[in-house]
Amino acid sequence: MSQGFLDDAEAGALDTPTVVVDLDRMDARIASMARLMRGRGIALRPHAKTHKSVQVARRQIDAGAVGLTVATIGEAEVFADAGFSDLFIAYPVLASGPKAARLRHLAGSCSLSVGADSAAGLEALAAAMRGASPPLRILIEVDSGGGRTGVRPDQAGSLARRATDLGLEVAGAFTHEGHGYKGTDLRAAAGADAADGLAVAAASLRAEGIEPTVLSAGSTPTAALSAHGAVTEERPGTYVFGDRLQAALAGEPPEDAALMVATTVVSAGAGGGFVIDAGAKILAQDVAPFIAGHGAVVGYPDAVIQRLNDHHGVVDLPAGAARPAVGTVVWVVPNHVCPVINLVDTFVVAQGGRAVDTWTVDARGRNG
Amino acid sequence: MSQGFLDDAEAGALDTPTVVVDLDRMDARIASMARLMRGRGIALRPHAKTHKSVQVARRQIDAGAVGLTVATIGEAEVFADAGFSDLFIAYPVLASGPKAARLRHLAGSCSLSVGADSAAGLEALAAAMRGASPPLRILIEVDSGGGRTGVRPDQAGSLARRATDLGLEVAGAFTHEGHGYKGTDLRAAAGADAADGLAVAAASLRAEGIEPTVLSAGSTPTAALSAHGAVTEERPGTYVFGDRLQAALAGEPPEDAALMVATTVVSAGAGGGFVIDAGAKILAQDVAPFIAGHGAVVGYPDAVIQRLNDHHGVVDLPAGAARPAVGTVVWVVPNHVCPVINLVDTFVVAQGGRAVDTWTVDARGRNG
Numbered sequence: 001m002s003q004g005f006l007d008d009a010e011a012g013a014l015d016t017p018t019v020v021v022d023l024d025r026m027d028a029r030i031a032s033m034a035r036l037m038r039g040r041g042i043a044l045r046p047h048a049k050t051h052k053s054v055q056v057a058r059r060q061i062d063a064g065a066v067g068l069t070v071a072t073i074g075e076a077e078v079f080a081d082a083g084f085s086d087l088f089i090a091y092p093v094l095a096s097g098p099k100a101a102r103l104r105h106l107a108g109s110c111s112l113s114v115g116a117d118s119a120a121g122l123e124a125l126a127a128a129m130r131g132a133s134p135p136l137r138i139l140i141e142v143d144s145g146g147g148r149t150g151v152r153p154d155q156a157g158s159l160a161r162r163a164t165d166l167g168l169e170v171a172g173a174f175t176h177e178g179h180g181y182k183g184t185d186l187r188a189a190a191g192a193d194a195a196d197g198l199a200v201a202a203a204s205l206r207a208e209g210i211e212p213t214v215l216s217a218g219s220t221p222t223a224a225l226s227a228h229g230a231v232t233e234e235r236p237g238t239y240v241f242g243d244r245l246q247a248a249l250a251g252e253p254p255e256d257a258a259l260m261v262a263t264t265v266v267s268a269g270a271g272g273g274f275v276i277d278a279g280a281k282i283l284a285q286d287v288a289p290f291i292a293g294h295g296a297v298v299g300y301p302d303a304v305i306q307r308l309n310d311h312h313g314v315v316d317l318p319a320g321a322a323r324p325a326v327g328t329v330v331w332v333v334p335n336h337v338c339p340v341i342n343l344v345d346t347f348v349v350a351q352g353g354r355a356v357d358t359w360t361v362d363a364r365g366r367n368g
Numbered sequence: 369m370s371q372g373f374l375d376d377a378e379a380g381a382l383d384t385p386t387v388v389v390d391l392d393r394m395d396a397r398i399a400s401m402a403r404l405m406r407g408r409g410i411a412l413r414p415h416a417k418t419h420k421s422v423q424v425a426r427r428q429i430d431a432g433a434v435g436l437t438v439a440t441i442g443e444a445e446v447f448a449d450a451g452f453s454d455l456f457i458a459y460p461v462l463a464s465g466p467k468a469a470r471l472r473h474l475a476g477s478c479s480l481s482v483g484a485d486s487a488a489g490l491e492a493l494a495a496a497m498r499g500a501s502p503p504l505r506i507l508i509e510v511d512s513g514g515g516r517t518g519v520r521p522d523q524a525g526s527l528a529r530r531a532t533d534l535g536l537e538v539a540g541a542f543t544h545e546g547h548g549y550k551g552t553d554l555r556a557a558a559g560a561d562a563a564d565g566l567a568v569a570a571a572s573l574r575a576e577g578i579e580p581t582v583l584s585a586g587s588t589p590t591a592a593l594s595a596h597g598a599v600t601e602e603r604p605g606t607y608v609f610g611d612r613l614q615a616a617l618a619g620e621p622p623e624d625a626a627l628m629v630a631t632t633v634v635s636a637g638a639g640g641g642f643v644i645d646a647g648a649k650i651l652a653q654d655v656a657p658f659i660a661g662h663g664a665v666v667g668y669p670d671a672v673i674q675r676l677n678d679h680h681g682v683v684d685l686p687a688g689a690a691r692p693a694v695g696t697v698v699w700v701v702p703n704h705v706c707p708v709i710n711l712v713d714t715f716v717v718a719q720g721g722r723a724v725d726t727w728t729v730d731a732r733g734r735n736g
Binding site for chain 1: 381383384385386417439440459460461462464467470485486488489492511514515516517518519520546633634635636638639645648649650652655675677679680682693694695706707710711713736
């Protein structure tokens, strides 16, 4: 058995660099998160941008997810076409240009909710949906400390009022406590920030006579922590595979991830380490201050992927450390898995050390 | 006319985020580099990984390029299938697993050269090509200071001897003076490093009785600088579009690039600037110490894209600076164009302010 998901003979038959997902590990992660949310009485709506794959999404729904979260109209179209009936675009959707007609068509083909955080955004949504049935459901985005998108929680009500004045239906509010990724206080991001922010947003909506039915938070590291009664739904994404960043936040070994990139050592390198055939065009350039380099090299704990060019991963090794020979297949756990899956059209599915299938990244590249 | 490549009506009809290439600007860049190399008597073999597009490559050949450079067997397959007859894989190709048969088939369908920098790599190439005709041409990769792949220039001869002992044909040597991208002394990278390194490699080959016919250097910032007689061929890639990093190295405004990403302002943002719908899944995370943020926002010189999430670009603005309203289309020159083109399946071609065509990124995702 190699260090990765395939035994040596199967690993040698791979056309590297390639993304490999271990099916049993992924299924265990899907079941674990579903069980956790069920136990807490919180609806699970996984973010599909992490996998962009119809086959993975089906397993999440089969395990009890109420629907899917997506980031773009394009992702929603792919999953609606595949028969998924309940979708939330957790993004301030701007229905301008060709997106107006696309959104209207999409809303007619599934039960659709979208985010909004501005009057201009709401006006475009209302114009796109005028006279359409069923109505589009709006979730007002509130900022819970991430400093990205969303209005202040106490302003949710006035924006919701604007939405209803425009003939739109407001279902509630959502937030993304992404500042939890910074490795600071996850419990604060989940509790005092996300849950409290949603509680303030709910009060603000009620003050305008709008009773929220959905108060949605979401990120993998905080999904287990939002103990507040204000949260009705969680939208974790990365949990389905895990990655090096999430492992570091959770204090777990990165090798427990369900997705790795199989690479081949192509050169002994000019710098004393070695060079792999996985560069930025498959591992992506995401870094974080609390992890060294561009991915974890499984079985080489002292190795640091110090640089990625498009097709080269330049790995540093301390003097005297064991090093893989040119031609060896080595396995890398990427820092951030979401951009990795978006760089490949398919991935290999492994089970029990064997490659059992190849699945499609159906929504790859659906950025808009 | 908007700040980008399309007039306002055409820009408003875009489905953002989308990559847009200005055809006249690109053609001017292609012609300029071809003229420069012709004037210096150096063969031009553009690196196709920057565009991965058959239609762009045809224009480079029509302007006088002798053939194409690619990074992977997969890219070579795409261009060979499209009829390009002279290809060089500027990479230490490791012909293991399924790549052995792919390489053999590829070498039968075009005039093919590949890089090598190890005995193990040469042995795999020889095994893959045993008895095949015509022979594969090898270029020994030498390290000219980049510290990535390649042997020391004075060791080129002994590795070349190993190649000929294995029945392979050695055509010469190549290097990539990628350390020129660091913004230090480009002239040193091109001259004292690349050209001198290739001169040493040539002497080392001749000492083994191998007369090099190809001594190939290559990077956009150094292409004009390698004034040394040792260089017979240049392999610039990024010049075809330009990007913010190349503009900074050349001291030119980034707005002169031939490729931009058209984005829409989706939120006024929670941090005082604004948020665009172009995140890391279209702009990529490449940064450089001598440029601020993740791209140049055309027409907003004080704007800094301080953070990219998958689908959000978070833009900082100084207090009081003019800011685009939610719904506005804004144009971004990416930091590094190569990973950007690899994130999209197609791009819009603009000419005279109008969208005139959509071209395919034929070799997108061909990482292996």
